[in-house]
Amino acid sequence: MPAALHGDVDLTDSSAQSRSRALNQFLASVELKAFKIAQAALRHEDDALDAVQDAMLQLARAYAARPPQEWKPLFYRILENRIRDMQRRRTVRGRVIAWLPFRGEDEEDEADPISQAASPEPQPAKRLELEEAMGALEQALGALPRRQRQAFLLRTLEGMDVAETAAAMGCSEGSVKTHYFRAVQSLRAHLGEFYL
């Protein structure tokens, strides 16, 4: 009988070694998209990496024994909680720093002059256009309300269906549809010039 598959993950073998392999496969299949989702929310590469790492650790420690079908919604739920914690902490830190009389410049927020420097290599027009579109999309995604961004990215980038997205977001399927619809409307209003 063929193994039941969930993406690339074999769901039928329950031995510890196979489970570890399945978990490895699963994490490898989501890590890049999860990083982009975290980056869109946090707009900070290191914070996004930390959030994904924490989500991986928590999933592996607490939920590795759960059926692999449950891993994806669980993983994204953990990730979203982590992102929210980081955003709250950042808000609090921002308030505290705002009160400090002699606050230094945050080095992490400073633009890296090397990355800002123009590349000596000639940029093909298509590549430039794509980068502009990416930049505009990242900005528009960052401006979305949290739940809308979450619903949109889980549906569009991760390819989750409505039920999976609802499980990951901890809300009803109706709410997912509403958040998604509003996100699309908002993005269309912001990005019309790049994407229509």
Place this chain on the structure above:
Amino acid sequence: MSPVQEPLTAFERNVRTILEEGVQRIDARTRSRLNQARQAALASAQAPRRAPWRSFVLMPAAGAAAAALLLAFTLWHRQPAGELPVLEATHATAEDVDLLADSEALELVEGGDGSFYEWAAAQGDSGASDS
């Protein structure tokens, strides 16, 4: 049918393409760090963890040890320096034990004629009058 379940519009398809392109462009350093994070997560899942029941077994023993330690500490601190109440108590207890162990003394006390009590009262009176 909701907009989510309808086929993607051209706009949504374009956005998805851009997002996927962004994923493809993630640099090698970030990919490496994600890979390391994944390996660390897998290692933590495989690491042997102490069985939860062991905590419950050790808890009463640890509690008893802590209680004994607390009691010893409290008694040691309540004992004023320079006094020997324990010695006095030991002395009094030794007298009581001697009295109880002495069969003649018991017979004397338990004698039904009451002569012992008369004698004891007389001793008390004479002692008081002497003083």
